Amino acid sequence: MQLVTLSIQLEQYRNYLTYERNYSPQTINHYLRTLRRLDAFLTEINSHQSPPVKQIRSLHIRRFLADTSQRGAKPSTLLHYIKELSAFFNYLISQGRIEKSPTQHIRKPKLPDRAPEYLTVDEMTRLFAAVDLDEKWGLRDLCILQALYYCGLRNGELTALKRSDIHDDFSYLHVQSGKGGKDRLIPLHHHLQETLRAYVRRYDVSRPDQPLFPSRYHKQQRLHRETLNQLVKRYAALAGIEKDVLRTHTFRHTFATHLYQYGVNLNTISELLGHSGLDKVIVYTHAKADHLKEAMVRWEAATSDG
Known part of the structure; x- marks a missing residue:
């Protein structure tokens, strides 16, 4: 046997x-x-x-x-x-192959309680401004950065997008089979709508089955996930943004944090991110603590004796 x-x-x-x-x-x-x-x-x-x-x-x-x-x-x-x-x-x-899991009594390492790192609105503005639209791939790069931020997409979700995932009027983005196999619709921010319209015209992204963001070298090949991380780091450096860890997922944290700061409830944020429950988005409540701290600093400045 x-x-x-x-x-x-x-x-x-x-x-x-x-x-x-x-x-x-x-x-x-x-x-x-x-x-x-x-x-x-x-x-x-x-x-x-x-x-x-x-x-x-x-x-x-x-x-x-x-x-x-x-x-x-x-x-x-x-x-x-x-x-x-x-x-x-x-x-x-x-499947009846074993009777007991060897991981059953393995102790999980304790992780430090740390809020996810995110970018401020000012840093996002500087990042977008760092893109040179006169360069050959400048408009594509701006479109990618805006899609990451305004849609809160995972790296793999962005690279998997096809032209047909953008509604004809550019009002919605259809994320097919995100993490856990869940589809979702994301309303598009008007800035991203404008950039997308210009992008698909300039680069002739017209075929429904065509990757929305193809490789520079082949129209039918998707971008590699590490290419996206390199793109993010390059423009962050140009914008003078220094973070311990800066990758595409930072934009997802930023998207959720800013939504929470502007009063969007956690259930809606969870739905937009494609999470199955609130346990994954509760970390974004750190944004409220940051705002409270900023308010206290302003109050202290206003009430100081000079």
Whole structure:
């Protein structure tokens, strides 16, 4: 009887995530990448053979996480690994491959309470102004930056957009199969509407199935996610914006924070972001604390004795 190894299970697990859980390709790749790293680690310590899933114990998972941590992984990364490994071993239990998950008693690392970093309205204005519209790809880059900010899109959601996802009158954006397989409609800010109209005219983005933001080198190829992060960092540098971590997801935090600052309720923000519940958006209430602090500073200045 052939032993069911970890490597053998990966393709079946991919099919399960794709067709039964309806996960996005990006999420599936994240899960499988973590599992391949575990397989590579266990293969190395198991006489260079992929281990049978029934023989994987909590000790192996702890050694893998310890090795990953020693290589510089942050606690947040380890937390993601534990979540993805737990989902995989729970799947194996449901399939009758194992009886107990080796992740069951793994302690999750404690993360520091930290509000997500975001940009101020002034910083966003400077960022947009840093784009040179006379450059060949300037208008495209401005359109990308505005779409990230005014729609709160995930990196993978923006790169997956097609021309047909923009309504004919440019009033709405249709995000198809976002995280968790949820579609949503996002009303478009009038600034983004104007930029999009100019963009699709200048670059002849007309075919319904064409990527809305194609690669510079091929009209039918989507932008790579890392290209977007590099684009964001380049314009941030031009605008003189310095942040510890600045990537496309920062725009998503900024979108939610600014909405909250201007009085939009958390349920609506959650819907616009494509979240399934309020637990993911409660972090944006830090914006109210910031405003209270600013108000106190102004009050102190006004009532000081000079």
